[in-house]
Amino acid sequence: MICSHILLNCAIVSGCRFKTNDLVLIVDETSSLYWSVLSVIQNGFCECKFLNSSKSVSFMAVGASPGISASCLTTAELQQHWRAVKQEIRCIKLLFEIPSARTIEQASSKYVVYQIVVIRSGSYDRERVAIERRYSDFFHLHQQLLQDFSEELEEVMLPKKKLVGNFSEENISERRVALCDYLTQLYARRYIRRTRAFIAFFTHPELKTAYDLLRGGRFSQALEVLEKALVLQRKLSTHDQALLVPTLCALVVCQRDLGDIHDAFQTGHMALPAVRRYGFTRYRAPLLEAMVDLGYKLEHPVAQLQEELIKVQNSPHGPVSLVSLKELVVQEFT
Template sequence: MEEQPELNDIKTVDDKEKLSSHPVDSSQQLETSFTNDVDSDAAFSASCLTTAELQQHWRAVKQEFRSVKLLFEIPTARIIDRTTSKYVVYQIVVLRSGSYDWERVAIERRYSDFLHLHQELLLDFCEEMEDLVMPRKRMTGNFSEENISERRVALQDYLTQLYSLRYIRQSPTFQAFFTHQELKTAYDLLRGGRFSLALEGLQKVLLLQDKLSSHDPTVVIPTLCAILVCQRDLEDFNAAFETGRQALPTVRRYELRHYQAPLLEALVDLGYSLGLPVAQLQEELTRVRNYPHGHMSQMSIKELVVQEFV
């Protein structure tokens, strides 16, 4: 029997500058008119947050008509030979199709991880998966170059077939296969005060979540909040503030009340530290705290973050 999967760090295959995209519809002129304000490093005002929210709205609207297609590659595999165990790990690269993807992020998974994914998906999608075959494990010869190569191709095809089924590709189980191990590692590092390493892992997971969860913008909010905590504890207040600004429009739009007050409180504190005008954010925080209906978290953003994966 194979041992429990080892937590592997995500590796960035190619970390080049991200290409920007612009609307091709009637919203282009409106969105473009705000771009310079958002990109500027000048003093922050509440109108910038309004602009960020507007831009995210246009991106979400366009996304409804343009689904993101992904490709899955397993270009390499390697044998891990330890004193008590020997197994193969497969490198998985997730790519956007249709144009060159500058943000190629790789993870490593064992055959046992694929098997666990298959068994979990069968619990909810037995009928949808009746024609989908999970590559079987051989009784002998698992470490021969030929068998590893054959299984590498078969597992790549298996992921492609899973992704072709809409309900499966949008399921938390499918998405967790690509991010859970790395998120668990990052949150353990964060709770241990190793913020630089935690930040590195979280930022790379964010790239994967952005690719895999285009149908649900809220998936990235816990990760963005954890990134903010790391950046703030590393005293990179400008970066932390920008991360909070990135998360706030989605928190507002989808009424994620569990995060709204802690995120606003963090932005107000960071704004004061940076000497930025935060009066409107403070007013919004007061309104949120006095909201008569629904649950409002009384925890700080850090208290909220450290509860993840406990």
């Protein structure tokens, strides 16, 4: 039997909570389970490292029962567990609701904003956040998508703008349903839901607001908006965890400045794997430096973080930016 040793670091979000347990499994490279593991790696659900001349597959599988141990599971039980994990991955889908709308009247304008809720299906979603968008935001999204997907979107119709009766309850109610259906149709197309434009529609205004607050030193308000944006990013960016890095680093800055040292350290640990994996060179040294400082304050062991920081600072690929994490974060959305 030909076997491989694969060290996987899986991260599947369930209600925005990460759950990890170590499991060890011996897998024949010709078996379907082996290729199932590789399939999940290639789809970006895991980080992996192949270790030479070993006889097992070791992986951290999210969703394992608390206290589970590889020593007490048979191969069949491990296979059953892995099938359940794969099923959880496949079931992560999103639903969209527009439960309400309100009319805003200002001195020179009057418009309707629609409340949008993004819901993770398959299980109870504890992290429900609402955002508000105008019809013009939907229109701008559609125009952006048409630039790259004009043929693919021939059957996806954005509700047309009405010249009269925009503010009647009947028209607003009809448009709520139509706009919700529009988002559902976009999300059903994989090539659309993975675009930066689609994701930015749900997160960009909130992120811009958060960074403006952060630059103004209003860390408590910025933290609240960033946490809301992060919930949406996690739901919309399961295919690309790199999109979370700037937001997580901004959260570290806010939490640290507010004195939440423990939370800042935990958030930094959440950001590090993606920073390493996706080559965020401009974030890596500032984040590691912040983590070492936070670790010292918490009296946590930081030797490995220090060693990694020194290696990054002495990298043969060129000089490393000397800016702090805070200086780097405030440059976003400028």
